[in-house]
Amino acid sequence: MLEIQNLSIDYRGTLALHNVSFFVPAGQLVGIIGPNGAGKSTLVEAILNLVPVTQGVIRFKGISLKRQLLKTAYVPQRSYIDWDYPVTVWNVVMMAQTVQTGLFNKFSRQAKHLARTALERVGMYELRHRPIGELSGGQQQRVFLARALAKEAELLIFDEPFTAVDRKTEDIIFDVFQELRAAGKTLLVINHDLGDSLAIYDQLLLLNKRLIAQGTRHEVVTSDNLERAYGRGLTRVFA
Numbered sequence: 001m002l003e004i005q006n007l008s009i010d011y012r013g014t015l016a017l018h019n020v021s022f023f024v025p026a027g028q029l030v031g032i033i034g035p036n037g038a039g040k041s042t043l044v045e046a047i048l049n050l051v052p053v054t055q056g057v058i059r060f061k062g063i064s065l066k067r068q069l070l071k072t073a074y075v076p077q078r079s080y081i082d083w084d085y086p087v088t089v090w091n092v093v094m095m096a097q098t099v100q101t102g103l104f105n106k107f108s109r110q111a112k113h114l115a116r117t118a119l120e121r122v123g124m125y126e127l128r129h130r131p132i133g134e135l136s137g138g139q140q141q142r143v144f145l146a147r148a149l150a151k152e153a154e155l156l157i158f159d160e161p162f163t164a165v166d167r168k169t170e171d172i173i174f175d176v177f178q179e180l181r182a183a184g185k186t187l188l189v190i191n192h193d194l195g196d197s198l199a200i201y202d203q204l205l206l207l208n209k210r211l212i213a214q215g216t217r218h219e220v221v222t223s224d225n226l227e228r229a230y231g232r233g234l235t236r237v238f239a
C-alpha cells in the first residue's frame with residue numbers, strides 16, 4: 001500500500017502542496033481530481049521522485065518509495081511526450097526494460113516476452129514496427145500503457161489517460177485497469193473530468209494544494225467540497 005504523510009512541496013516560493021496525507025490500500029483504483037494548478041501533477045511527480053520533497057514521507061509497503069522506484073510505472077500526459085522522437089512502438093515498450101536489464105545487455109527473452117504480451121494486450125503488436133509519431137492519439141496512449149504493463153510495476157500512475165482517445169482505446173484502458181486492480185496493483189489516475197468518468201474509481205482524492213477530501217465519489221463530490229476546491233459555480237452542475 002501507498003502511504004503519504006505530511007507531504008509539502010514548495011517550488012522556490014510557490015507552494016504546490018501543503019501537508020497532504022493519505023493512504024491507499026493495494027488493489028485500488030484511485031482518481032485524483034482538482035482545479036488547474038491544484039498540485040495533481042506535483043503530487044505524482046513527488047511520488048515518482050521527479051521533484052524534490054520539501055517535507056513529508058512517501059512509503060510503499062512500509063518502505064521509502066525512493067528506494068524502490070523500479071516498482072513504479074508512469075504514463076504521462078500525451079502532451080508531455082515528444083512524438084517526433086524517431087522510435088518505434090517496439091522500442092518504446094522495450095525501453096521500460098532497459099532499466100532492469102542494463103542498457104548494453106542484450107534484451108533477455110523474458111523482456112521480449114513481456115513486451116510482446118503487453119503489446120498484444122492493448123492491440124498494438126501488429127503495429128510494433130511503426131514509428132510512434134505515425135500513430136493516432138489513442139494508439140499512442142495504448143503503447144504507453146503497454147510500456148507500463150511490460151514493466152510489471154506494482155504502483156502505476158497515469159496522467160489523464162482518457163483525454164482525447166477513441167472509444168476502443170477507452171475500453172481497453174478501462175479493462176486493463178480492472179485487471180491490474182484485480183491483480184492487487186495500486187493505480188493512481190489524474191482525472192480532469194468531474195462527470196460520469198469518476199464512477200470507475202474505488203476512491204477519489206480531491207486536491208487544491210491541500211487534500212480537500214478523500215473517499216468514495218459520493219463522499220467527495222459534494223457541493224461543499226467542490227466549492228472549497230473550485231470556488232462557486234461548479235457545484236450546481238456536479239454535486
Ligand SMILES: Nc1ncnc2c1ncn2[C@@H]1O[C@H](COP(=O)(O)OP(=O)(O)OP(=O)(O)O)[C@@H](O)[C@H]1O
Nearest residue numbers: 011014015016034035036037038039040041042043
Ligand atoms: N517546475 C515548477 N516550478 C515552479 N512552479 C511550478 C512547477 N511545476 C508546477 N508549479 C506550480 O505548482 C502549482 C501546482 O501545479 P501542478 O502542475 O502540480 O498542478 P495541476 O493540478 O497538475 O494543474 P493542471 O491541472 O493545470 O495540470 C502551480 O501553482 C504551478 O504553477
